Structures are given as C-alpha cells and as structure tokens.
Amino acid sequence: MYVAVKGGEAAIRNAHKLLGDRRRGDRSLPAIGLDQIVEQLALAVDRVMAEGSLYDTELAALAVKQARGDMIEAIFLVRAYRTTLPRFGYTRPVETSQMAIERRISATFKDLPGGQLLGPTFDYTHRLLDPELAEDGIVETPERRVEVREHTPRVTDILGHDGMIEADGDMPEGVETGDLTREPLSFPLERDLRLQALARGDEGFLLGLAYSTQRGYGRSHPFAGEIRIGEVEIELEVAELDFPLTLGRIRVTECQMINQFKGSSKQPPQFTRGYGLVFGQSERKSMSMALCDRALRARELGEDITAAAQDEEFVISHSDNVQSTGFVEHLKLPHYVDFQAELDLVRRMRGEHERRESENSETKEAAE
Template identity: 85%
Template sequence: MYVAVKGGEAAIRNAHKLLADRRRGDRDVAPIQLDQIVEQMSLAVDRVMAEGSLYDPELAALAIKQARGDLIEAIFLVRAYRTTLPRFGYTKALETAQMQIERRISATFKDLPGGQLLGPTFDYTHRLLDPELAEDAPIEAPDQREEPEVFTPRVTDILGHDGMIEEDGELPEGAVAGDLTREPLTFPLERDLRLQALARGDEGFLLGLAYSTQRGYARSHPFVGEIRIGEVEIELDVAELDFPLTLGTIRVTECQMVNQFKGSAKQPPQFTRGYGLVFGQSERKAMSMSLCDRALRARELGEDITATAQDEEFVISHSDNVQSTGFVEHLKLPHYVDFQAELDLIRRMRAEHEHNRLAGVETKEAAE
C-alpha cells in the first residue's frame, strides 16, 4: 500500500527497525521483563485479556511490551493470536457463588452473609502522587485475614428469595449459547451474544454510555447489588467421565446491578438485573457493562427506547475497539486516487460557483 513512499519496502523495514529501537528505549535502563508487567501492571494485563478475549497473563504482558504500552494495540495483537488457537470445546458456566473471594462489596446491604471484603482497591486512597514509589520503598505486608466460606450467596439471590427481583434468565433445555467469534452478528441479538460483545467491548466507550444512563439518557435508577472479585474454577464436561473435569482457575470480576422497574402488564413492580463479568480485576469495566446490559434490555422489558445506550445496534456495532481502530486508522493508508477525484470535483464546483457569481454581477450591472 505504501509503494509510493520514498524508499518503498526499504522504508517500511526501516520503520520497523525504528519502532523496535524506540520500544527498547535507553540502553542504560534495564529492559522490562514480562514477569514485571504481569506482577506490577496487572490491571493493564487484565484489560488486555478481557478485551482480547484470551485469558493468558504472560501473552497479555508480551502484547503490552510489544505495543509499547498501547493497550488497544496490545488487545489487537492478542485477538490476532487467538484466531490461531484450536477450539477443544466449551466449559461449563462459571459458578461465581463458589468463588474464592478476594474482594466483595455491596451498596444495597450493609450486613451480608460472608461479609464485605474491601480487598485491593483505589476507592479509599488519596489521589496524590506517592514519591516513595519512585524510590521502591519497602511495602508493609497486609494483616492476615480469615478466608471467607467457599459458598457465598449473591445479593440477587437474597432478593430473589423474597421475590423482589426478576428471576435469573436461563437458556431453554438443549439450547446452545451463541459464539460471536464463530458466527457473524445479526440484529436483534439474544442476550448471551450481547453480553459476549459487551465483555470484550472497549472500556472507555462502555464507560461513557454507562455514564449517560445515569445522566438521564435512559430509564435507569441503578444500585450496585454486588461486586465480587476472585478465583473461580473452570470445568469441562468430558464424554468418558460422569463428572466435570476441573481445568484450573481464573480470576474474574462480576457485577450485579439492581435497577428499579415499575412493572408492566405481564410483570409486577420489582427490581431488574444488569450483569457484567470480565477477566481479571476490572470493576469499572464490569460496572459499565452491567449498566449497558440493563439499558439494552429496554425492548425486552417493554420500555421506550429514547437514548443511545438503549440502541442495541449502535452500541454493539461501535463498542469493539479493534474494529473501531481498524476503521479509523485505515485513513492513514494511501487514498491518492479518491482524493484526486474529490479535488477535481471541488475545482469544478468552485469554477461553476465563480461563473454564477460573475453572471449575477453582470446581470445586476445591466439592470442598473
């Protein structure tokens, strides 16, 4: 595409060399290692895994290093690598009630079975730069705490027991969940595909939409029923076994948003659900996802669609940052022929405009 650039392919090779040189930086500074990125930039790693749709911290760290810290480029790299991997099967649905909880908070109930666990969070920190971090000062170890019980019921389970919230949706018997990585999307979407798209959607885009729902651009009055972060087991059904096989554990963030609902002809007044689940620790993304999920259920719940966040085709079609990046950045590629055609068109239009202007002046002078 860049054959017209001076030097052609040689220029492109040199551009790659320059990129590698800038990525390495000052040779007097030790090169950053993948384990450093995994351990010390874990939230960036988690975002790349979530939006790249591939749970592998080391590969995500490699992508971040290769992309010089550009997370969207890193997500693109992970997505591309993911397409080369074979598909062995589908694991069972995650049982997040069995999560080994690291953090768990609720804005709806103060006292919960299993308690609230603050965990690692910026929520209670002062937004002041810490100069001690520049000196690599020793870190005080946290106090040891007792691990919560393995089974910790969700807040929505408590509300459901009293019939105060809609029932949790389930796929019909024999139904197979969709897979947007295998089949093209067609609108309207079922909720399983919509949640898949939101889970790997751009955090900033979903955050903006979620914010809009709180500013009156959708019928939304949300409460954080619960946010929980922790390790959950991945299980796979194997035909030769009469029990599921545990493959390992992954860390996830789950958000259950509780929304007011005045009811309809078919349903009584009750709370409704918005749901978010993403890889790693990513509360902002999980919360934004759950708010957007609830907004996109407007048609299902018989609500008027009045806001952008309720428009399924708009939200899903523009939430993928890899697709968005490709469409925006393709503008950097040569468009010489197209531009020359438009340049010629503008010249003809200007000539016609000038001709009409002079003709108008002559007519006016003749009239005088």
C-alpha cells in the first residue's frame, strides 16, 4: 500500500473511485452486462476460466468486466476467488473420447473415423476488419451440429493399434495424482504436475516457448494429430453410491501432438506424444501446451536438454502469469529505503572511483 503517498488512505479511496468511473465509461452508453460478455466475448471468458483454474462463465465474465478487459488482472481476480471456495472432493478423469464434439480436425489423417468437423474457427477467415460488425446487423445462423457419440477414436489410438506411437502414459496403480494448489512444487516434477502447471500457464508465454521448439530450440518435429472441442461430462464418485454422480458438462479443448522420436537403447523408433487440455475453446493454448509438454519430456526420453522449452524449472517457474505479474508489478510499490541505500552506495563507489582517477592522473603527471 502507498502509505507514504501524501493523503494516505483518502488518496487510495479516491483512486478506487476514479477506477470505477473509468470502468463505467460514458454514461450515455448502456452498461455492458455479464450475459453479453459470456455470449459475445466467449473466448476471453474461456481464457480467464482456463488460467484462473475455475470453470464458471459468469464469474469469469464478472472478472473481465471488473478488470476493464485486462485479461491477466481478470485471471488474478478469479484465482483469488478460487482460494475461498471449499473443496468437496475430486471428480473422475474426464473421458474425452466420449466428448459431444463441436469441432474436430486432424493434420495427419484426412479421412478420420467419425469424420472431421470444422466447427467455429478463424482458420479460414480473411484477416480483414469487417465494418458490418460495427452495426448490430442480423447474423446468419448456420445449422448447429454437436454430435454425441459413444466413442470417437483418437488419431493416437489408430497409431497405437499399429504400434507406431508410444503407449499412453497411465499412472501406476495406487499412485495419487498430485495437486499443485495444495502442495508446494519441488523439482523435478512428475508429468501430472507439469500438465497442471501448463494448463494454468500464461498463453503468451507458452506460445513463445512452443514457437521456439519449432525453430530449432529443442528437438521437435510436431504434427497436430488431433484437436477437438466439445463438452464432456463431469462425474463425482460418492461413497454411499455404487455409481458415479454426473454433475454436469463443461466445454474443453484437447490437443494431441505427435512428435518424431529416433529411439534409444530402451525404446525403438516411434512417435511420441505431447498433450494439452484446457477449459473452453482455446486451440492456440492447448497446442502450445502440447508442444511444451513434449519438450519437457526430454529427460524422460533420454534427450539432451539444450533449449529453454526443455528446462522444466525455467518453464514451470515462469509460466504462471499471476506470480509473474505480482513480482513485476511490486516494483511500483515504495522502495524508498532500499533506493536510498543503493544511492548512498553508488555515491561512495563513485567517490572512490574519482579518487583513484585523481591519483592516477597525478602519478602520470609526475612521471612526465
């Protein structure tokens, strides 16, 4: 708190009022509602839920509104609220093969069992501003097709059937999945904790790392095996019941990356996996997560660690935008005592430097 600022608490209260005034904006315009944010800024809401680690569209929309569109501030608000919630238990792992699919594409197989669905995507749009969107015109509504299937095989299942890709990494029996929100991280990490950290990680940071792996900073030759977006059921096991209780559905994006692997003394040449799963519709984040996941498996696969994206401690320690924001923005707080100490030190060092320069000059003149 800026306790040293003239005016103290009164100045801070006025700063809060000014923030509220700027948030509301021009009073001649209608205030934006949470339902509008949820429906019309859905991808922003999805990012806040994913990196805030809390699936609630209304709370995420409230955070976006309160933060005036500052995504990291909104994520911070959701993350802080999340810490106040009680925990009733852990749900069962979601079964994405039974997803109610809205979008499903593969860059490796053209003719997928079950077909490919383009769904809502920017992939085929021209990156030109559309003036018609400035007006509240009528938008043509396409036929909505969300298919619920008992089982839609993944591309990795096809490769696995032929033994061309490593087996899916099942947890050993009796091993409990870690929870980074309850226990402090201790390196090296198991993959379950790495994936948790990546799922909460900053999209821009992970995107940059993922890009670096494709430019040669780390062994990576990836293919987007499959990307799917849709809804999955959330189930909770209750001790009094002999069947899981369905709590509802959430929308998620899943990405399975396929990477080359030349083999090792223990494993034959085969494809390896990179995995990404995030709340909402977020292909860029899930793809970046999958690329970083594969890069961070370097030690496990016996590869040399030569790039930043392969350095587990570097990636995980710097991927959380809430921690990063706190550490960078704390520099705005008063550091008067620290700076005065540094200033005094620099003055003394400068005095020593000038004294030595003077002595050297006198010695040189005497020699001449």
